[in-house]
Amino acid sequence: MAISNIFSxxxxxxxxxxxxxxxxxxxxxxxxxxxxxxxETTVKIIEHIEVRVARDKYMNAAELQGILRDEIVQLLNPVxxxxxxxxIPYVIMVVGVNGAGKTTTIGKLAAQFAREGKKVFIGAxxxxxxxxxxxxxxxxxxxxxxMVHQQMGSDPASVAxxxxxxxxxxxxDVVLIDTAGRLHNKVGLMNELTKIRNVMSKVIPEAPQExxxxxxxxxxxxxxxxxxxxxxxTQVNSLxxxxxxxxxxxxxxxxxxxxxxxxxxxxxxxxxxxxxKKFDREEFVNTLLEDGAEAKN
Numbered sequence: 652m653a654i655s656n657i658f659s660x661x662x663x664x665x666x667x668x669x670x671x672x673x674x675x676x677x678x679x680x681x682x683x684x685x686x687x688x689x690x691e692t693t694v695k696i697i698e699h700i701e702v703r704v705a706r707d708k709y710m711n712a713a714e715l716q717g718i719l720r721d722e723i724v725q726l727l728n729p730v731x732x733x734x735x736x737x738x739i740p741y742v743i744m745v746v747g748v749n750g751a752g753k754t755t756t757i758g759k760l761a762a763q764f765a766r767e768g769k770k771v772f773i774g775a776x777x778x779x780x781x782x783x784x785x786x787x788x789x790x791x792x793x794x795x796x797x798m799v800h801q802q803m804g805s806d807p808a809s810v811a812x813x814x815x816x817x818x819x820x821x822x823x824d825v826v827l828i829d830t831a832g833r834l835h836n837k838v839g840l841m842n843e844l845t846k847i848r849n850v851m852s853k854v855i856p857e858a859p860q861e862x863x864x865x866x867x868x869x870x871x872x873x874x875x876x877x878x879x880x881x882x883x884x885t886q887v888n889s890l891x892x893x894x895x896x897x898x899x900x901x902x903x904x905x906x907x908x909x910x911x912x913x914x915x916x917x918x919x920x921x922x923x924x925x926x927x928k929k930f931d932r933e934e935f936v937n938t939l940l941e942d943g944a945e946a947k948n
Contacts, residue, residue: 758790774814
């Protein structure tokens with residue numbers, strides 16, 4: 652996996668060194684920043700390691716990976732379970748900029764829930780792009796989900812309302828609501844997302860139980876900006892980070908989770924319908940360490 656890049660670089664940096672000193676910590680700081688962990692999170696990690704070094708007096712370089720593993724695990728927020736009840740649909744409102752992989756993620760989610768035996772409804776509330784509706788329809792058919800849509804230019808809140816009404820009437824388990832990915836007018840975006848939320852709550856008071864932000868991990872620092880904008884616009888409570896295949900940008904997973912205190916629920920590792928992985932922070936960091944160790948050998 653390309654996200655092993657952090658530990659591959661670290662492995663090279665510690666070759667021949669017997670202790671953790673200021674120079675090695677400087678190297679680690681550069682590695683983390685260039686791996687898109689972000690300056691704020693990187694500084695936090697380095698400061699914590701400096702405290703450990705000062706406390707233990709002597710620390711060999713080989714121990715650094717284990718300490719770094721512990722620090723990163725602590726920074727990654729635990730992922731709460733999705734409590735899907737038999738009496739009420741679990742509604743996920745999916746937000747994110749155009750091009751982040753939002754529509755593709757919805758299709759993969761629909762397929763994943765369908766494989767688990769869930770009845771899935773999809774609401775095409777991104778009514779500003781005909782291509783979005785068409786693409787979503789293709790994914791819905793592949794996943795075996797029911798899609799609700801209106802004409803292009805329709806009121807997105809109206810689509811959301813129709814989707815939830817139909818989902819309740821047909822005893823759906825999960826509802827996925829697509830939304831427009833425009834960031835040029837934050838006030839307009841906030842108002843639109845608020846309207847969609849309010850309308851959905853008239854059908855299901857708890858809806859949406861989840862607001863999932865989809866960000867493109869390959870865009871590095873732009874992914875941080877997207878997370879910032881949407882966190883301000885709506886109550887995001889889960890993250891999906893896409894396009895982590897074939898890039899060295901996996902550090903963005905660590906940085907966004909830490910900075911915005913939002914758990915990462917899924918990571919996209921390919922274009923296939925089954926290439927959306929449930930995020931496990933222990934597995935994520937262990938994979939980094941194992942791959943890093945392999946790169947060193």
